[in-house]
Amino acid sequence: MKTSLFSYPTPFTPPTTEEDELSFLRLARSRRVGATTFHRLLKDHGSAAAALDALPGIARAAGSADYSPCPPGVAKAELSAGRRLGARLLLPGGPGYPADLLELPDAPPVLWALGRVDLLAAPRVAVIGARNASSLGQRMARKLAEEMGRAGFAVVSGLARGIDAAAHEAALPFGTIAVMAGGLDVIYPPENRDLASRIATGGLLLAELPPGTEPQARHFPQRNRIIAALARATLVVEAAARSGSLLTARMALDYGREVMAVPGHPMDARAAGCNMLIRDGAVLIRGAEDVIEAMGLEAAPRAEPRPDPRPSPQPAAAAKAGPMAxxxxxxxxxxxxxxxxxxxxxxxxxxxxxxxxxxxxxxxxxxxxxxxxxxxxxxxxxx
Amino acid sequence: MKTSLFSYPTPFTPPTTEEDELSFLRLARSRRVGATTFHRLLKDHGSAAAALDALPGIARAAGSADYSPCPPGVAKAELSAGRRLGARLLLPGGPGYPADLLELPDAPPVLWALGRVDLLAAPRVAVIGARNASSLGQRMARKLAEEMGRAGFAVVSGLARGIDAAAHEAALPFGTIAVMAGGLDVIYPPENRDLASRIATGGLLLAELPPGTEPQARHFPQRNRIIAALARATLVVEAAARSGSLLTARMALDYGREVMAVPGHPMDARAAGCNMLIRDGAVLIRGAEDVIEAMGLEAAPRAEPRPDPRPSPQPAAAAKAGPMAxxxxxxxxxxxxxxxxxxxxxxxxxxxxxxxxxxxxxxxxxxxxxxxxxxxxxxxxxx
Missing domain, CATH: 1.10.10.10 (Winged helix-like DNA-binding domain superfamily/Winged helix DNA-binding domain)
Structure with a gap:
């Protein structure tokens, strides 16, 4: 287990009962309780239940007389919705919740997980990049993801078009983790529905927001922090100069993770972000061997691809249409x-x-x- | 003037007279007197003439009874040949000879120079790379060379096909230096004859070997050391994993010069050498601005292109056919x-x-x- 900036799980009662789970979820879903506030409240009050009890008083003191925390019924409905999808709720300090995330001051208060939760125990790298990736970029993403999978790493990405999708696809036989911006059952972009449903069985889908949540622009950076923190190294394959991938890379650096980038020709705009990262000190990578070398690993464990699980006709993560046709x-x-x-x-x-x-x-x-x-x-x- | 590893020009009499010139040339062209030995003899004996006098005795002591130094007639013939081409002979410690070269233990004992010797007083960068360059690589070489020329640098290269030729061509209006592996009048490859004759007037041709010398395989690394030492920074644009350009880059590092490289996609074999250099610590460059920034220059002097001198129908550096059709x-x-x-x-x-x-x-x-x-x-x- 990694050393954590936080003193988890000591300062509060770890969630063990269904009652605890409900309290965590209520606290997380209460108005104006962001991830950072969530952790502050948990620390100050020792448990989610105690924090919920204290919340109206805190709001009153701050001038909000009519504040009430998330009602139990709303949290129960979310629990039922998650379970209908076949998902598990992971809570900070509870079983399955990745210790690496606890290093964030705004660690996700809850995480919905659908699929192979065991992948959170594997070493992880993120493979991310441009949505409008070139064919060469996609080939590189596939190659890197497959080789890292074969080397025993779970490949984390964001289920976006382009590089993300190529990486998930290639890593799926070994184990891949898709971190979603909206709810587990709201696949964005819609063309990745089939991929998402295969990840839900052969890999792992993770979502911080409740099932049914449509992803909005502000959700993507929040999602990106989870990718950056989950991965020991973030590998950027093709990224323009001002792109979400670069923001994720900067977060990874902030969290003390490694950032590596695939170079490209300076006259190719899609290489601008990667070349910039390399100039700023990211490791130049040409393939998985460079990644493994940079991580200081002599020889990584070899993983065998798992047999492709046939997607069920009604996949657990039934997709809703995303906002774009x-x-x-x-x-x-x-x-x-x-x-x-x-x-x-x-x-x-x-x-x-x-x-x-x-x-x-x-x-x-x-x-x-x-x-x-x-x-x-x-x-x-x-x- | 740069600090020199050598204590030139103090330890021997600097060449001033025609007699000195002849002695330098005779010593340089004497059998078994390589560049390192040349400098050792000069240092030990105080002047080229004294070294020439001592040479037969040294050879006898080493067991060669029949040794004689290069006869005056041979050196005189070389001087005449060089002058017929319109070239100047530059000697270590003498006027025009670049101080940077004196840092090498095997500094060229003589240099034939044809064209704008004033370019040796300008700050210099080398732009080198693959002979079998891609179109993109050649475009990059042209862009870099032109921008560096415009920024007041003389662009040094090796007059080879591909990157070298593209760099010379683009830098010619500002000033470019071609360092040749054979004699000044033996243009290799032959298709660069026209370019060479234009450099002979608008730029500068340099050669360590006598006029008329056909370049051989062993001459190229010798030539490369001059490029590496002349340039404050060596910029590599496209180079395969095992290539002459990489050897030149390593020499530049050995000489304490900067090495910078243009990245490329890892699936492009022509980028392998550059990416390797960047992994080894070379500065990743995307254009001249990156070069200038890495050199720690705030703003470089701006040069205006010179009017293109019309090549004479019988150019001074009349070309001989090279060894390859x-x-x-x-x-x-x-x-x-x-x-x-x-x-x-x-x-x-x-x-x-x-x-x-x-x-x-x-x-x-x-x-x-x-x-x-x-x-x-x-x-x-x-x-």
């Missing part, structure tokens, strides 16, 4: 994938995970609009 | 330029500096051999 997503992803150099359609089909007919439909529209050019020989380019 | 060179360069992703013919024509008919002839042969594939739309790819 899938068709718009495809169009943006297709444009992002293409550059001035012609790319074979086969590569595009593989990278987008779509069939030839779907690609063809999309291409026709974009060709008419002058956004892409079709070259004889099955090649496509931008502009 | 130009046609074989073209074929190798064409193959090197192409990768699995189709590249427009126009780009290839520009990068190779050939006309469409020449390219077409070459492509037909390579297509028949299955080495390259022609795609509709004027695109070529490897394999």
């Amino acid at each position: 899938a068709v718009t997503g495809l169009r943006a992803r297709l444009l992002a994938l293409l550059g001035p150099a012609p790319t074979p359609e086969d590569t595009v089909i593989r990278d987008l995970g779509i069939d030839a007919a779907t690609l063809s439909r999309e291409v026709i529209g974009l060709e008419i609009e002058g956004e892409i050019t079709r070259h004889p020989g099955g090649l496509l380019s931008r502009g | 130009a046609v074989t060179g073209l074929r190798a360069r064409l193959l090197a330029l192409l990768g699995p992703a189709p590249t427009p013919e126009d780009t290839v024509i520009r990068d190779l500096g050939i006309d469409a008919a020449t390219l077409s002839r070459e492509v037909i042969g390579l297509e028949i051999e299955g080495e390259i594939t022609r795609h509709p739309g004027g695109l070529l790819s490897r394999g």
Whole structure:
């Protein structure tokens, strides 16, 4: 177990009963109780139940006469919803909750976990990067994630398009952890529904927010802190100069984790963030061997891929439609994938995970609009 | 003037007269007198003339009864040949000889210089890299060289194909120094003859070996030490894992110079050497600004491009044919330029500096051999 900045689990009663669980959840879901406040209250009052009792008095003292904490019924409904999905609730200091997260002053007060909770006991690396990744970037993400999986690491990422999805996909046979910005059952982007449902069985989905929560812009940095803190090293594969991946990398540095980045040519805008990180001291990585060397590991344990669990027709994590229509997503992803150099359609089909007919439909529209050019020989380019 | 590891010019009489010049040249060209021995003899005997007098005795003591130093006639012939080219002879401790070179224990005993000797007084950076550079690499070399030239630096390189030639070409309007492996008048590779003759007027050609000397394999590392020592920083743009550019970079480090490298994607073999250098501590550079920042310069002097001097029909540095037929060179360069992703013919024509008919002839042969594939739309790819 790692040394923790916090003195968990000593300063309060660790959650053991169902009653404790309910109190933790009520405290976490009470209005104006953010993660940092949650931990402060827990520490000051010794238990979640005692903190809940104290909360109205604290609010009154601060001038809010009508404050009341989250009602038990709301927390019970969340517990039922989580259990219907087949998820487990992990609480700070309780079983399964990753000790690494306890180092954060704003450690998630609760975590919903669906799938292989055992993966939280494995050493972990994050593989993150651009949503509008190039084909080369996605290939690199797959290679790194698979090799790190084979080396015995659980690969953590954010289930986004591009690099994240490629990393999860390649690491799934070994074990991958997707940290979600919204609820466990709200898959964003929607095109990753199938991937999410396979991770829910063969890997692990984690969410700090209640089931059913639609992710909003402010949720993503919160989610990113969990990725950065969970991973011993954050590997950035393609990231633009101002991008969420860079923010996650900075958080990882703040938390004392290692940051490593895949370099790229300076004339490729998608390499700008990674090159910047390397200039700022991140380890330049060319593959998993560099990662393992930088971590000071002589030889890592070898993992065998697990047999692919068939996704059930009604997966436990039944997906809701995200805020963006899938068709718009495809169009943006297709444009992002293409550059001035012609790319074979086969590569595009593989990278987008779509069939030839779907690609063809999309291409026709974009060709008419002058956004892409079709070259004889099955090649496509931008502009 | 830089502090020198050597105590030049104190320990021997600096060359001032034509007689001194002849003695220096005779000592330098005497059998078994390498650069290190040259300096040892000069130091031990106080002048080149005294060293020449002592040489037969030293040889006899070492068991060579029949040793005689380079005859005056041979050295006189070299002096005449150099002067016919319009070149100047630079001698250690003498006017024009770059002080930075005196830091080497094997500083060149003589240097032939053709063109703007004033460039040796400017701050200098080397821009070097792969002969089989990609289009992107050549673009980067041109950009870096031009920007460094504009910032007031003389750009040093080796007049090789690929990165070297691109760097010289772009830096020529500001001032560029080509250090040659053979004699000043033996341009290798032959396709750089025109470039060399323009450098001879608008820039500076330097050669350690006598005019007329065909460069041999062993001459290249000797030449590279001059590049590494002349430049305050060596910038590597594309280099494979085991390449001459890396050896030059290592020499630069040995000499206490800065080494900087342009990163590239790990799946691009031509980036392997640069990425390795960055992992080993070289500064990652994305452009001239990064170079200037790493050199600790606030703002460098701005240079204006000089008007392009028209090359004379019979250039001073009349070229001899190099050891490799130009046609074989073209074929190798064409193959090197192409990768699995189709590249427009126009780009290839520009990068190779050939006309469409020449390219077409070459492509037909390579297509028949299955080495390259022609795609509709004027695109070529490897394999």
